[in-house]
Amino acid sequence: MKILFVHQNFPGQFAGLVDHLIASGDHEVAAIGARQFQDPRILYRNYAAPPAGSAQNPLQDEAAVRISRAEAVAAQARILRLNGFAPDVILAHTGWSESLFLRDIFPEAKLVCYCEYHYMRRGGDVGFDPEFPVESLDTLHRLRIRNAFELSAIDDADACISPTPWQRSTYPSSVRPRIEVIHEGIDADTLAAVGGGNGHDYAWPAGIGTDTPVVTYVARYLEPQRGFHTFMRALPSLQAAVPDVHTVIVGADQGGYGPPPAERETWKETMLTELGERVDLTRVHFAGRVSYRDYATILKRSDVHAYLTYPFVLSWSALEAMAMGKAIVASDTPPVRDFMTDGENARLADFFDSRALADTVATLLNTRDERNRLGAAARQFILSNDLTRQAACKKVLDFIRSL
Incomplete structure (x- = not known):
């Protein structure tokens, strides 16, 4: 298979799988990420992470940063395609909206989304500790924006994986049946x-x-x-x-x-x-x-x-x-x-x-x-x-x- 990984901190959670694929010698591996990374065995494309925003309007900045990441990843994906790399499978972390436009560039690829965590109003980390209450509604509003972009990316996916049962449970009930629980494993x-x-x-x-x-x-x-x-x-x-x-x-x-x-x-x-x-x-x-x-x-x-x-x-x-x-x-x-x-x-x-x-x-x-x-x-x-x-x-x- 030809497999494309997308993760802003590549290899991130995919490190073990990437090593396994390369060691097998049976697969061609490419990746797109925001960090500097070099490995002659991997066709790696680096994109420039967008600035965090002006903080004058945090909600608009939250959305703008995610769109900018998706655009930057899409630009690198187009270069891969022009250079002859067309993946059979794309494995992308959904947390930063990087996979938002990949279906348009590689419509024939199977898109697998790695669903790490979906922010909840109750029952998750936000508001859990009474010693550190949520300071403003803006915090909750920003999480809604993050979730909206993530769900849009998941909508394009052929399949999804989540590392643990509880992490899967953070996603809406309408999405959960599409998510398989597979932990990335520890060495x-x-x-x-x-x-x-x-x-x-x-x-x-x-x-x-x-x-x-x-x-x-x-x-x-x-x-x-x-x-x-x-x-x-x-x-x-x-x-x-x-x-x-x-x-x-x-x-x-x-x-x-x-x-x-x-x-x-x-x-x-x-x-x-x-x-x-x-x-x-x-x-x-x-x-x-x-x-x-x-x-x-x-x-x-x-x-x-x-x-x-x-x-x-x-x-x-x-x-x-x-x-x-x-x-x-x-x-x-x-x-x-x-x-x-x-x-x-x-x-x-x-x-x-x-x-x-x-x-x-x-x-x-x-x-x-x-x-x-x-x-x-x-x-x-x-x-x-x-x-x-x-x-x-x-x-x-x-x-x-x-x-």
């Missing part, structure tokens, strides 16, 4: 191999020895959307319950899905100021962004892994921790419940209850047999549900061939 084998060493090549913070209990927290950005504020508020109680526990926190200080804090530059600064002397910072280690090897090494060393999220897209790190056989304490929120069941393969706690989070983590730190049982069940869940990269790629390709 469990590579993760285990990378994290399979003794960790001596990683510069462990002072105080973490062979027998030190270690709790890990991982997020792309340290922000409330991923429960960073709840996790930090759990630390004083956790440190009191387990006096020798150390915490390793992985993630970038700046950026995120939600808005920045009102009074300080980062949520890390905000939470450290709030906690003050109630937390022993000699036992809290901020690793920042780390390499994949270091990330795997940190996960392997973890005794208990904490994962928290709003009702939003489930992080790969949650499934990667499961694949590593870690005992996980996670938020009792819908995306988590797709994969974790309290007492079976993880422990779940109320997203907002930092004390319950601390107590649950402390209990697991003190019961090795229970940690081992939960970790083994978590890994088995990944293997039994075709959530490895290899199994997921096969499912996607079988689905595409069925079209």
Whole structure:
């Protein structure tokens, strides 16, 4: 097959599938994206992302940026066509309206839309946290515009895929029957191999020895959307319950899905100021962004892994921790419940209850047999549900061939 991928941050969620296709040697791969990307095996066309807008009229800007992206992608698609590339299949992320005009350029191709998340008025991330209420109706209006463009792109699709049942459920009932749930998979084998060493090549913070209990927290950005504020508020109680526990926190200080804090530059600064002397910072280690090897090494060393999220897209790190056989304490929120069941393969706690989070983590730190049982069940869940990269790629390709 000739397959065209469209994703502003290519390869994004398509990384595993792209590698699988190229390794097979049976397919011709092209891609259109907004980031700089080079791979001689892939026919890649880069488009210039439009400016964010003037902010004088956010609603008009929201629509204009999406139309500009669609136009820019269409221009690159026309160049591909002129150069002789006519895809059999187009696999496009719907989140930025990039696929809006592709049906006009490649009418004979099968268009598969990757449906990651559809914004809801209730039940999703917006308005979930009472600590951060929706500031204005403009916020909701902008989400309606995003959804309208996404639904227009989906209308052109021959088929759609969504990575998890809950993410599929965010779409309107009229659309859901067209969406197949196929997760892109996590690279469990590579993760285990990378994290399979003794960790001596990683510069462990002072105080973490062979027998030190270690709790890990991982997020792309340290922000409330991923429960960073709840996790930090759990630390004083956790440190009191387990006096020798150390915490390793992985993630970038700046950026995120939600808005920045009102009074300080980062949520890390905000939470450290709030906690003050109630937390022993000699036992809290901020690793920042780390390499994949270091990330795997940190996960392997973890005794208990904490994962928290709003009702939003489930992080790969949650499934990667499961694949590593870690005992996980996670938020009792819908995306988590797709994969974790309290007492079976993880422990779940109320997203907002930092004390319950601390107590649950402390209990697991003190019961090795229970940690081992939960970790083994978590890994088995990944293997039994075709959530490895290899199994997921096969499912996607079988689905595409069925079209």
